[in-house]
Amino acid sequence: MKPAAVRTARRRTSGGTLPASFYSRDTEIVARELLGCIVECRGPRGLTRGRIVETEAYLGEHDPACHAAAGRTKRTDPLYGPPGIAYVYLIYGTHWCFNAVTRPEGLPSAVLIRALEPIDGLALMRSRRPAAHRNVDLASGPGKLCAALGIDMRHNRHPLTRPPLVIRRGNPVADDAVEVTPRIGIRKAVDWPLRWFVANHPGVSRVPRR
DNA sequence: TCGAAGATTGTCT
């Protein structure tokens, strides 16, 4: 039994940090279980925190939509690193995307964090995302959440078990509140059901195009 | 060295 002070402290920090072993499992399981967890990023301007409401799985070299399908390159190298590190890259020259690397080392797969429900540091997020008209729009997309939390190339390869960028346990999302659909914005493997999100949550990004 | 593509977003019509 842990001392009450420790239990209270853990509650205050929205749950303990997810260990590296959490990520060392099937990417699809990690993507599902990351729903409800808390992403926390500390920077010189303060702390920002959000609850994960949408994820996508990218399964490795056999997944045509995964960056690793092109093999190991300078860009995709973090995917081949240990599970539990961040893979951050620039898309369209304008937006950062944030992934958590999964599975045992050497298997290049990851979970893209697509959307967060803002929890803490909303004023700071708003200053970084002046285009967002509602709080729920501050992090409702992969590029948006990186901007809101201040995630960029500096966090590439960063272990998600240590500040300034960590993922903590949150409140688990029940199965009947989770929807699974094909991934968004890709041109290959467009029918693979590898996107998980909290049903009817206003913070999830776009619905799939048809 | 050059050109094309890209896991997006915001603005304009």
Place this chain on the structure above:
DNA sequence: GACAATCTTCGAG
């Protein structure tokens, strides 16, 4: 719904 912004990466020549 269409389209521009903006830059890194990679393949082709």
